[in-house]
Amino acid sequence: MQAILATLGYVLSPDGTRVLMIRRDRRPDDLHFGYYNGLGGKLEPGEDVVAGMRREIREEAGLECADVELAGTVSWPGFGRNGENWFGFLFRIPSWTGQPRQDCPEGTLVWTELADILAGRVPMWESDRHFLPLVFAAQPRVFHGSMPFSNGRAISWTYTLA
Template identity: 75%
Template sequence: MRAVIATLGYVLSTDRRQVLLVRRDRRPDDLHLGYHNGLGGKLEPGEDVVAGMRREIREESGLEARTVELAGTVSWPGFGRDGENWFGFLFRIPDWSGEPYAECPEGTLVWTDLADVLAGRVPMWPSDRHFLPLVFAERPAVFHGVIPFENGVGLDWHYSRTD
């Protein structure tokens, strides 16, 4: 299977009660328009996933990620605009420096209560609700999940953990 390799990061507030999300509200042709999402994007040629995550955090938020914790991976077969397969490395960023931008080319950056994210009170891809409890678990373990997509809808969810 060929896939677009990407990163998706969740910057946590120092008290771990909020997460920095991008409200995708800039580009009318954005597949994610209207949704809140973590920060991230495609890897560049020759870039490892941690370097790619740090670059994306810097470019989209202006922050420097000091600590990057692997939460897990998710395979999204059929997710892209034309049915491309995506494979993402998901990270928690609990330690960072700098002041976040108010916005980036993808949208407005907003500190969002983690409780609201986990309770489904924030507009996000419905399929994100499967893996976000694993990303933000009190005692996280690295997981590897699959969410097959068809016509913009996640069809299923299953995962394995490394513990």
């Protein structure tokens, strides 16, 4: 399977109770328009996943990552606008420096209560609710999941813990 390689990162507040999310509200043609999402994007040629995650956080939020923790990976066959396959490396960013920028090109940056994210009180991809409890577990373990999509919706979810 050929897939688009991407990163998805969750910047945590210093006390761990909030997450810096992007409310995707800049481009109406955005596949994620109207949803809250973590920060991230496609890897560039020759870039490793941690370097890509750091670059995306810097570009989207203006922050420098001090720590980058691999939470897991997710394969999203059929996810893209035209049915492309995506493979994502998901990270927690528990420490960082700088101030979140006010002019993120992807949308509005919003500090969002972790409890609201996990309770489903934040507009996001319905499918994110399957893996976010693993990302934010009290005793996190690296996971590797598969979430096939058809017609813009997840049709299943499986994972293993490393």
